[in-house]
Amino acid sequence: MDTIFKAMNDPTRREILKILRKKDLTAGQIAENFDMTAPSISHHLDKLKRANLVVTVKQGQYIFYSINTTIIDDLLQYLLTFKK
Numbered sequence: 001m002d003t004i005f006k007a008m009n010d011p012t013r014r015e016i017l018k019i020l021r022k023k024d025l026t027a028g029q030i031a032e033n034f035d036m037t038a039p040s041i042s043h044h045l046d047k048l049k050r051a052n053l054v055v056t057v058k059q060g061q062y063i064f065y066s067i068n069t070t071i072i073d074d075l076l077q078y079l080l081t082f083k084k
Helices: 002-008 011-022 027-031 038-050 069-080
Strands: 054-059 062-067
Touching: 002 011, 002 038, 011 027, 011 038, 011 054, 011 062, 027 038, 027 062, 038 054, 038 062
Parallel strands: none
Antiparallel strands: 054 062
């Protein structure tokens, strides 16, 4: 869980997750939503991928990013353990 919380600690990464709620996108499509360099977006995507918050699927020459709903479900279950 520590890796997940560290990844989600950044506002850019949280915004990327919000964007991916709507549909799967390539890194370039994600980058269009931000005023930062492509390498910076790649860095954020790598952090999210290492935390298993996003998964990738290669389609032809493109890599599409999507939210890993399994890990999100696990995170929600973990957070619910704190509720009385």
